[in-house]
Amino acid sequence: MSEEDRGLRTRLVDVGVELVDREGAAALSLREIARQAGVSHGAPRRYFPTHLSLLSAIARRGFDQLAGQAGAAIGDGRREPREQLMALGRVYLEFARTNRGMFELMFRHDLLESNQLGLRETSLPLFEVLVGLVRRVRPEAEAGVVAGALWANLHGIAQLWEWGSLPLATGTEDVEPLLRAAMDAHLGAA
Structure with missing residues (x-):
């Protein structure tokens, strides 16, 4: 080329x-x-060659950006794993809030399923970071399953927050208590 x-x-x-x-x-x-x-x-x-391949290239940029922000938030591993998970959760929720369109594109099933341009290879390492941190907090648990449930919870918080449902239902404009509750639910109380 x-x-x-x-x-x-x-x-x-x-x-x-x-x-x-x-x-x-x-x-x-x-x-x-x-x-x-x-x-x-x-x-x-x-x-x-396909619309999906162009959309995948665009979504890949989003995953790269999110991974960079997550890496910076987690840092060098000197903090406790739970603190790192909280930082990762904050980055995820903030990314969803400030990059609405990109966030929606990145998690489109058709893009991830088609794996155009190796999109899964861009997205899965971030999940593996989550799994590794969960494993350090809850070594007795099946880390992949707990990490998946935590991710689903965070994704749900991001989506419901964007729609306005969570602020309305909870009466709060602060997402931090929801993040702490999600962490406690999946990792045990701090």
């Missing part, structure tokens, strides 16, 4: 990231991405 081709491929993904940030995942049509990138509507097909 020539430098020019790599540049256009990157530009298409950049435009997709900007578009999803600005307008949400539903705005990510091949035609709209091409229009905003200033290329013909058929140009994306030269670099991405």
